[in-house]
Amino acid sequence: MSIEAGVESHTIGDLPDWGRACVEELMSTLLLEKSFPCTFAIAAAKKKSLRFGFIDSAKDPSRWGALPDILNEYLRVYQDIDRDTSLVVFFRPEEEPASLSSYFSRFWEVLQYLHQYLHQKDTLPWPGDIPEDPGETLWEFSFADTPIFVVCNTPAHTRRRSRHSSGMVITFQPRWVFEGLEPGAPRGDAARRVIRKRIRRFDGMEPAPQLGDYGDEGNREWKQYFLPDTNEEEIHGCPFHRKARWDRSVQQVVVNGRREYSLWPDGRDLPAGWRHAGVRGDRRTCLDHIERIWTDMRPAARAAG
Numbered sequence: 001m002s003i004e005a006g007v008e009s010h011t012i013g014d015l016p017d018w019g020r021a022c023v024e025e026l027m028s029t030l031l032l033e034k035s036f037p038c039t040f041a042i043a044a045a046k047k048k049s050l051r052f053g054f055i056d057s058a059k060d061p062s063r064w065g066a067l068p069d070i071l072n073e074y075l076r077v078y079q080d081i082d083r084d085t086s087l088v089v090f091f092r093p094e095e096e097p098a099s100l101s102s103y104f105s106r107f108w109e110v111l112q113y114l115h116q117y118l119h120q121k122d123t124l125p126w127p128g129d130i131p132e133d134p135g136e137t138l139w140e141f142s143f144a145d146t147p148i149f150v151v152c153n154t155p156a157h158t159r160r161r162s163r164h165s166s167g168m169v170i171t172f173q174p175r176w177v178f179e180g181l182e183p184g185a186p187r188g189d190a191a192r193r194v195i196r197k198r199i200r201r202f203d204g205m206e207p208a209p210q211l212g213d214y215g216d217e218g219n220r221e222w223k224q225y226f227l228p229d230t231n232e233e234e235i236h237g238c239p240f241h242r243k244a245r246w247d248r249s250v251q252q253v254v255v256n257g258r259r260e261y262s263l264w265p266d267g268r269d270l271p272a273g274w275r276h277a278g279v280r281g282d283r284r285t286c287l288d289h290i291e292r293i294w295t296d297m298r299p300a301a302r303a304a305g
Contacts, residue, residue, distance in 0.1 A: 006048070007019075007020060007023055007052070010048065010050065010051055010052055011051070011052045011053070011054070012051055012052070012053050012070045012073050012074055012087070013053050013054065013066050013069065013070045013073075014054065014066070015052075015054065016054050016056065016092070018054075018092055018093065019052070019054045019090060021166075022054075022090040022093070022165075022166065022167065022169075023052055023090075025165065025166055026045075026088065026165070026169070027045055030042050030045040031045055031046070033202070035198050035201045035202045036162070036198070036202060037162050037195050037196075037198040037199045037202050037203075038162075038195060039191060039194060039195060039198070040084055040177070040191070041086065041171075043084040044082070044084040044085055044086055047082055047084055049081050049082035049084055049085040050085065050086055050087075050088055051074055051078075051081070051085070051086070051087050051088070052087075052088050052089075052090065053066075053067070053070035053071075053074070053087060053088070053089040053090070054089070054090050054092075055067055055089060055090070055091045055092070056091075056092050057091065057092055058091035058092070058094070058098075058103070058106050058110075058167065058168040059094075059098070059102075059106055059278045060278060061109065061113060064110065064113055067089065067110070067113070067114065068114060068117045068118075070087070070089065071087065071089075071114065071143055071144070071172060072143075072144055074087040074172070075143065075144050075146050075174065078174055078176075079176065083177055084177065085174075085177060086171050086172065086173045086177070087171070087172040087173075088169060088170075088171050088172075089169065089170045089171070089172065090167060090169050091167050091168040091169070091170075092167060093155070093166045093167030094155075094167065097154075097155035097156060098155075098156065098280070098281075099156055099280070099281050099285075100154065100156035100157070100228070100229055101250050101280065101281070102156075102279075102280040102281060103152070103154040103155075103156055103168055103226075104226050104235075104239075105250075105280055106168065107152045107154075107168070107170065107225070107226050108226075108239045108240065110170065111141055111150065111240065112240070114143055115143075115240075118143065118144065126142050126145070127142055127145050127146065127147055130142050130147050134220065134221075134222045134239070134240045135220070137215055137216065137217055137219060137220070138214075138215055139220070139221055139222070140175060140214070140221050141221075141222075141225070141240070143172075146174055146175075146176075147174070147175040148172050148173060148174050148175065149172075149173045149174075149175060149178070149214075149221065149224075149225075150170060150171065150172055150173070150225045151163075151170070151171040151173070151224075151225060152168065152169070152170050152171075152225060152226045153165035153168070153169040153171075154167075154168050154169075155167065155168075156229070157227075157229050158229060159203070159204075159205070159229045159230055160203050160205070160208070160227060160228075160229050160230070161202055161203050161204075162199060162202050162203050163227055163229075175214075178214070182213075182214070182215075183213040183214075183215070183216065192213075196211075205230070205231060206231060208224075208227045208228070208231060209231055210223040210224050210227055210228075210235070211224055211227075212224070222239060222240060223235055250265075250280060250281065250282070251263045251264065251265060251280065251281065251282065251283050251285075251286045252264055252265075252276060252277075252279065252280045252286065253276075253277040253278070253279040253280075253286050253289055253290060254270060254274045254275065254276060254277055255274065255275060255277045256273050256274050256275075257273060259294075260294075261277060261290045261293070261294045262274070262290075263283065263286050263287070263290075
């Protein structure tokens, strides 16, 4: 489906050169893939009630500055758009996609960035009726006093097709859009049955065990935001309010002021004088990256600490 006409009017912020292709891909998935699971997303695409934002990099926080303004503007107007609405934020696709664990870390860093932004602005970021502990059943990510269900798609999702995209994509759905669809509501229960059936057909596997109903004792919302690629994988540790990681084998490349590179365990606070170099993965991946970009392999930088 062509979006050549009208995409500008549905974009919040700037529309970059690469943005149209991302929206075309999304609309084709929603409207041409007949079994796409999320019927609410399909309805929003048909009604033209989706809104789009674009961020130039998924791995460089210095490029995320426009995101709070994009989200603030959407939250200012979303109730005037339609009940079926979402803000879809595209991060510029990379020539060499990262690993699933790297996207996982980046995704939670983006949510942390948004949370910290409001604190820095002395703005109340959290609704009074939403717990701040992600271990609580009623926790939901919140921004500008609005609880929001969040979904992340990445290029590294290859088996779970419903979470695949050519670049990292984060969809923000205010909890307001789910009013009337609560567990026990006939429309909500019917919709969940249809969606789960479509997941089986589209992904070729059972729905992820992390999927659940908001407020249920056994459900934790944050586990649904970024799903593993298979049903055999699990996410370990509470990812909000602290650095997230999938397992202790994940490393990151770090660099100091003298342009010396080293490895550091992902999820741990960096030692003084060192900063992220934008690459995460297993030890071999990180070492290979260092060998490619750093020719001055002096012994002084064997380790950051």
